[in-house]
């Protein structure tokens with residue numbers, strides 16, 4: 001039976017809970033805060049119950065304490081991830097990006113956010129997730145002529161084939177491809193095929209991704225991370241560390257023009273919200289442009 005992606009759903013729960021702290025909430029556009037507030041209420045009941053329980057300061061402190069014990073920095077990486085990804089999307093839009101494609105969009109806000117700014121946006125995910133997302137978007141008033149959904153199955157159709165089936169997708173437009181928490185869940189061959197497709201669709205395309213270099217975690221934290229993902233029936237499949245992922249990007253003509261590491265996030269964003277928490281080791285955000293544009 002198809003089921004929702006719990007890795008995607010827990011990102012919503014964690015983000016919502018943390019933005020109950022006013023200092024953290026101040027860092028986000030009200031659109032983003034409202035989106036996740038609406039989204040947590042939409043999740044199935046075994047997840048949406050967090051919406052009320054996270055109102056309790058004491059329970060929030062308890063969740064933070066227990067999470068930090070198992071995987072230090074996991075919670076703060078969610079805040080950093082949403083903050084910097086939104087900022088980099090804003091920058092890309094200012095720099096003239098004409099279309100946005102969010103791969104493995106899950107329950108995130110970036111497609112709706114970009115479309116609210118008048119940019120044609122495409123959310124891609126597996127069939128059940130896309131169906132759920134679309135239901136949420138329509139029920140919560142985020143629907144727009146600029147926001148489109150497409151289910152993908154990379155074992156049957158390539159990224160380019162799926163996108164070219166969408167009438168409103170225009171491959172001549174300079175497009176930002178987003179992979180937030182996406183490539184980590186794909187086998188190497190699928191990742192290669194996707195990078196090849198992004199390059200072949202338009203040489204002006206840009207790629208914004210997150211990346212977890214699991215080799216930077218100690219064995220216990222690596223075990224916590226991978227077993228947490230397996231427990232909800234998903235798995236991390238990309239067998240690469242940071243250097244090898246950047247090499248792979250190069251192989252397909254992408255050159256990283258901006259890289260934000262967990263340690264930079266720790267020095268930049270975390271102190272500005274008055275917190276003293278680590279950011280998950282090995283977490284990176286990479287913005288890549290095509291070589292020979």
Ligand SMILES: C[S@@+](CC[C@H](N)C(=O)[O-])C[C@H]1O[C@@H](n2cnc3c(N)ncnc32)[C@H](O)[C@@H]1O
Nearest residue numbers: 005007008011104105106108125126180181185
């Ligand atoms: C960790 S979640 C990230 C969700 C969202 N981008 C975020 O960061 O909040 C991973 C997402 O990738 C999707 N995904 C995993 N494998 C996929 C595949 N082969 N094709 C399309 N989507 C996939 C999952 O369904 C899930 O929504």
